[in-house]
Each structure stands twice: as structure tokens, then as C-alpha cells.
Amino acid sequence: MAEAEICVDCKPENAIGGPTPEATSATPQQHDPLDPSTFVPPSSSITPSITIEFCDRCRWLHRATWTSTELFLTFPTPIIKAINIMPLNAEDTAGRFRVWLYRDGKDPVMVWDRKFEGGFPELKVLKQRIRDHIQPGKSLGHSDK
Template identity: 40%
Template sequence: MKKRVEIEYCTQCRWLLRAAWIAQELLTTFEAELEEVALIPGTGGIFEIRYHEHVLFSRKAAGRFPEAKEVKQLVRDQIAPDKDLGHSDRR
């Protein structure tokens, strides 16, 4: 199974830079584990991060944007549960 994370972002809200930043953080942290991070343009205020159609984070459900640290932990739990995230694992 291909290790692919999708970030769907609202083009109307101009959230491309935020989505690209999260993608860069994931690709840097999981360079050996992830095969792909896809940026998917959407509308209607969407900002979702998915792994194999499973929603890891939804701005609508949470009522806020995710922190990079939080996204890294969510992705790590799916693709590399034993990976140490260093400072991202500390409170």
C-alpha cells in the first residue's frame, strides 16, 4: 500500500500556503517513510488531512487549524508508530 497523505485545502480561502507548509513539514520529517503528499484544491472552507481516505484532521470538526507537531504525530501513528519525533513528541 502506497504511503500517501492528502491535504485538501480551500482555494476560496487562500489556504494553499498553509497546506504547502504542512506538506513540507511532513516530507521533511518522513522522508524515508512517505512516498507522496498530495495537495488537493477544494472549496467551502475545507482543510482536511487524510491517509488512505481516513481523515486524520479536519479543520471543520476541530474548529481550528492543526499545529505542525500535531499533524506529525497523527501521521507518525499511521505510517511509522515506532519513529521518534524528537522535540515534536515533547509537550
């Protein structure tokens, strides 16, 4: 593989085990994969994105991760840039399972609420609701039948 094709975070270390010469000469403005002070956190306003809130006391982590995986498979990057899974553990969030959609410059849309809807989302319906907001008219294949 040519040097230009190697990921900057995957560059091999030099023979003595230290960072490569390129990494040691980095300035504070440059990303240095070996210097945490140069790391830039992801934006908290990444859109479009989805947040799945769930009651941790109800042990719904598996359902939330399964839902997020299915959504990423249906809406890969860059259609959906991030899916956040948010466990909640308070009296006022008991039994909660909500799915929120965040879009550029628009208010968040709650696309599912377990208590309001009377149960967990059928993935077909959840995918259709999200699609209708971010890609109206896109075929979801078997999920549209």
C-alpha cells in the same frame, strides 16, 4: 563521472544537438527520455501517501504547501511516497482543510479536519497522528515533547 552513474534523463545530447544513439534506438516498451509516448505516469495508488484538501477560495494554498513541506521533512521517502495538495472551490467545500493518510490495503484515514477539530493543525499534533499510523513508536524528537 562514469557513464553508468549518469541519470538516463540527464544524458547529454550528441554534437549535432539530436538525441543520443541510445535514445533513438528505443523500442516502445523502453523508457525513452526524449519520447513522450514512452512515458509512464505515476500510479494513482501510491502508498503510503497524504492528501491535503483545502478551500482555494479561503486562500489556504500557502498553509497547505507549508504543511506538506513539514510532513516531507519529517517523513521522507520511502516513509511517505507522495503528498498531494488538492484545492477545492465549491460551496460544499467552503472552509475545508483536511489531511488524509492512504496506506497499503487499508481505508484512508482522515487525520485532520479543520471544522471538526476547531482550527488548523498544530504540526506537532499532525505529525504525531500520522506517525501513530505509519511508524508507531518512532521518535519525532522535539515534536514528542
